[in-house]
Amino acid sequence: MKLKATALVAGAALLSMGLVGTVAADGAALYKAKACFTCHGADAKTPIMPVYPKLAGQNADYAYNQMMDIKSGKRANGQSAAMKGIMATVTEADARAIADWLATQ
Ligand code: HEC
Structure with missing residues (x-):
C-alpha cells in the first residue's frame, strides 16, 4: 500500500513537470502559429x-x-487596429503562454 502511494506521488510530480514544459514550449509555437512574427519579427x-x-x-x-486590451478594444490607440483582427484567434491561455515566452527572449 505504501509503495503504491509513493508511485502515485512520483507519477503526479512527473506529470506536473511535463505540463510546465508544455506551456513553455507552446508560447514559442503559438507565436509562430498565430502569425505574430509577421509583424513583430x-x-x-x-x-x-x-x-x-x-x-x-x-x-x-x-x-x-496589452494583448487582452487590444483584443477587447479597450486599447485602440496608435496602430492597435492593425493587430486587433489576429487577436480574435488568440485565447487568454494562448496570450498567457506567448507573454511568458516573450519575457524570456
Ligand atoms: C498585423 C500586424 C500585427 C500582428 C499580426 C500582431 N501584432 Fe502585436 N502589435 C502590432 C502593432 C502595430 C502594435 C502597436 C499598436 C500601437 O501602436 O499602439 C502591437 C502591439 C503589441 C503588443 C503591445 C506592445 C507594447 O509595448 O505595448 C503586444 C504584447 C503584441 N503586439 C503582441 C502580439 C502577439 C503575441 C501577436 C500574435 C498573437 C501579435 N502581436 C500580432 C501589430 C501586430
Missing part, C-alpha cells in the same frame, strides 16, 4: 515597421494585459 525584436513595438524581453504581465 521572428525574434520578436525586428518589427516590419519602425512604429511597431519590439516584444522580446517585455514583462509578461504587461504584454498579456
